[in-house]
Amino acid sequence: MGDRPGGDRGGMTSSVIAVSGLRKAYGDKVVLDGIDFDVAAGSVFSMLGPNGAGKTTTVNVLTTLMKADAGTVRVAGHDVVTGTKEVRSVIGVTGQFAAVDELLSGQENLQLMADLKRVRSAYRVVTRLLERFDLVESAQKMVATYSGGMRRKLDLAMTLVGNPRIIFLDEPTTGLDPRSRRTMWEIVRELVADGTTIFLTTQYLEEADQLANRIAVLDQGRLVAQGTPEELKRLVPGTHVRLRFADLSDLDAAARVLAGSTRDDQELTLRVPSDGRSKSLRDLLDRLDEHTIDAEEFSVHTPDLDDVFLALTGHASTEEIAR
């Protein structure tokens, strides 16, 4: 799981992002239905939710791109409405779709950012970012020729020009291959190690679990849960054994034998609560043997955020649906 700087600071430290009673509707459609949360300085806060939950709207309001209907948002102590300029001077934003200039080279994109931010010794800043993001080889090529992963990296590099203290990442790894995703995670960890605060939205539970100090689960415009990954996992029933059977009659037989289990007729699976110790697992297998029931598949599950999401929202995460 790695180090999480700022992980144990809890609510005692000053929060750099404070949101209360945030509401936003487009016509009749309520997108954000009164959400509250705080983000501690130097931590990673992840907003987790399926497509259409309101994550991007939240990012847009927090980054001054959109006005909320109600509620207050303070970023680095400034109100996003009355202190727009001050907020903008301390934040960096990488949106869901790479906001890069396709007709410029990677280097020129970074140079443009450095010029607009009036960065001193821009050449050195640009060169260092190209090295850090492993873009030196393609630095002189037009971004139109870049792969999706390279664009995302460049986008984030552009966001880092001028060293913003607070960085917003809206689904930074959606659509990336596993390797690029890991690179992105590494970069996020490095940033936090340097003291940057990260607000990150994702629809991947694993990503939130990997990176975040605190997670807020957003579903249909409401925050249905908030806490550390461990706290959230404690919300759902513990370890269980999952058995899959060849047909319904086997499933029936097993369900009769194993008290306290829950069945899924469609998947032909049975979920049996267990403590995961070898003795109780052996007992379980022995019972199946006694009744000559053969399971196709046997696996031990410790609760992950997928279970949390399912339990909290009553529907599977997007990732789950996508399978």
Place this chain on the structure above:
Amino acid sequence: MSTISASWTDSRIMLRRNFKHMLRNPVTIFNGALMPVVLMLLLVYVLGNAFSVGERYIQYATPGLILLAITYGLAGTAVSVNSDMTKGIINRFKVMNVSRSAVLNGHVAATVLGSSVAIAAIIGMAFALGFRSSATVGDWFGAIGIIAATAFAAAWFTVALGMAARTPESAGMAVVPLILLPFLSSAIVPADKMGPVVRQFTEYQPFTPIIESVRGLLAGTPSGSYAAAALAWCAGIALVGYLWSRATFNRRA
């Protein structure tokens, strides 16, 4: 004062960016700089002798072709303005506190710069093909002034069209009427050679006084009334373009 200088610096940065875009888009270069030259060769060597315009055709057509050199480059601007708005980079600029006017100024300045290159190319080509001017230095300044005013007005109007369009594709289409308009003026043939309805339109559309005033100046026979009408049209179009693009920009970004 500091906001003005910040806006000026931002505008210059944007100009550099937009001009680079122009140079890297082969279609823009072909449409903006080569197409008018090709058209000039076509008109002078293939079609021109079929029109009786009362003088050597190159002599008649050069002022109109200078106008075409401006309008042919506009599609690229409209597309690039619209791409900025629709492809997300505008949000990056907003969050960076880039001065709002700089985005528009940069596009206008780059467009005028592009037009200048195309105009220089077409004037050079005209002289190579035998165009001769009896204009004085003062006449030349006048002609260049009107041409510059036209390029400036067309640029603002095009930025507004690009800003107002929904997609980059429709932005490209939105400027087509602007490109066709010079053909319905006295650019290629005199208005009195046209059918009655078209002739009426030709007489009252902005490109006719602009072309006639430039034609007069380059021939050394300037006409004050044409020049006044041309400048009035340019001022009006530039103002409408400016206000329209600013209003759309404020609504969209």
